Amino acid sequence: MSRIRQPHNDALRDALASQYILGTLDGAARARFEKMMDSDPELRIRVQEWSHRLAPMANGLTPVEPPAKVWKQIQARTHKRRPGLLLKLRFWENLNFWRRLSMATASLLVAVSVLWIVPSQQVAQKDSMMVVVNNRFDQPVWVIETSASDKMMMIKTLRDIDMGPDKTCALWLTWDDGMTMSLGQLPEKSGMMEMEKPPMPGRTLDKARVVVSLEPMNNYDKKTIKGPLLFSDKFVTI
Amino acid sequence: MKYGDMSVSELLMVCARGDEKAFERLYQRTSANLYAVCLRILKNEGLAQECLQEAYIKVWNHAARYQPERAQATTWMTTITRNLAVDTLRRSGKMAYAGEFEFENLSDESAEEDMFHSSDGRLLQRCLEELREQQRQAVMHAYYDGMTHGELAAHLDVPLGTVKTWIRRALEQLKQCLG
Structure with a gap:
């Protein structure tokens, strides 16, 4: 089996990544580069960076409405494939997996075994609720997932953030009548964590707004939002 | 929601x-x-x-x-x-170069104007304008017309090595300009 030689020269790696995104690599060179990317995460990051740099060239085109028949054709094809879709979800990308894993008192081995036994459709709970917190560049930072029946919220931090030495992002739930509940500080390092939901008698999550505010790092008022609002949105029920 | x-x-x-x-x-x-x-x-x-x-x-x-x-x-x-x-x-x-078909809003000029709508687009636009004309043309044809190095050389009637140099230097300059 032939092995693909990985380019070690920094400038060459960047040049290949940029030309891959620009589209100037011919068929064979492009195929070789794609094989390199398969086993080279750093190269994939360079490609993503170049994709982002050149994206305005495509995003800036004047939109043109496609004919209605295109959607009908897409719909006909996707509808047939629907049953297999959830099986395509890689298990480590499924927030329910992480939630179940972290809540389990059994060993990791048992949790993984359960995942293999339980069909994917059953893993996805019907009452799952999710909100994605974006930053000002519209980049997702946190994914918060729970359900009406869960006592915990699972928070996935998608990127490291730095709010400075004396500031933190505080998470809240608010309702239209002015009721405000503090959930605590949001993590600043990428990863997964659980946060306990406070008791909320007579209130439901589907009516709540998820709010993130910028507060002092230590001893901020947990009863009232005093800092500037960074984000506010409702859960989506899945 | x-x-x-x-x-x-x-x-x-x-x-x-x-x-x-x-x-x-x-x-x-x-x-x-x-x-x-x-x-x-x-x-x-x-x-x-x-x-x-x-x-x-x-x-x-x-x-x-x-x-x-x-x-x-x-x-x-x-x-x-x-x-x-x-x-x-x-x-x-076969390549379908602009000009062979009648799409009023598909010229390079319209694409460039539209890039100004976002801050990222404005910055990229400015950086593209700082490139030498031949370099810029090569980048635009590659991106919008899907031309490889070889196709660009044939279309612009220059040696393959020249096109590769234009593209490489243009992309290096763009990266530096975009920061």
Whole structure:
């Protein structure tokens, strides 16, 4: 089996990544580069960076409405494939997996075994609720997932953030009548964590707004939002 | 939150769970932009519609692979669409250069004007303008017409090595300018 030689020269790696995104690599060179990317995460990051740099060239085109028949054709094809879709979800990308894993008192081995036994459709709970917190560049930072029946919220931090030495992002739930509940500080390092939901008698999550505010790092008022609002949105029920 | 209130990134994440309504909303929100990408590269309505269809099938099937921490949703979808359009163009065995078809809004000039609508676009526009004319033309033809080094050399009637140098230096300069 032939092995693909990985380019070690920094400038060459960047040049290949940029030309891959620009589209100037011919068929064979492009195929070789794609094989390199398969086993080279750093190269994939360079490609993503170049994709982002050149994206305005495509995003800036004047939109043109496609004919209605295109959607009908897409719909006909996707509808047939629907049953297999959830099986395509890689298990480590499924927030329910992480939630179940972290809540389990059994060993990791048992949790993984359960995942293999339980069909994917059953893993996805019907009452799952999710909100994605974006930053000002519209980049997702946190994914918060729970359900009406869960006592915990699972928070996935998608990127490291730095709010400075004396500031933190505080998470809240608010309702239209002015009721405000503090959930605590949001993590600043990428990863997964659980946060306990406070008791909320007579209130439901589907009516709540998820709010993130910028507060002092230590001893901020947990009863009232005093800092500037960074984000506010409702859960989506899945 | 209703589908109409979701961002493109949220819609994609919901699509990953097989939600067809989210997919329909995603299509309504993004198809005009992606169709413009297909048209700009393929310059043929029939091929562009096939390209758009394949792009959304791929988005639907691979929505679970979208990693929001790595790319904006629109960038991810545009990359899928553009790659499919370029592949279609190369499979068709002929280049469809601008000017051979009548699409009023497909000229390089209109694309450049539109880039000004976003701050990223304005910066990229300024950086492109700082390139030498030949370098800029090579970059624009590569991006919008899907030309490889060899095709650019033939189209611009210059040696292959010259085109490779133009492209490499142009991209280095763009990276430096974009910061």
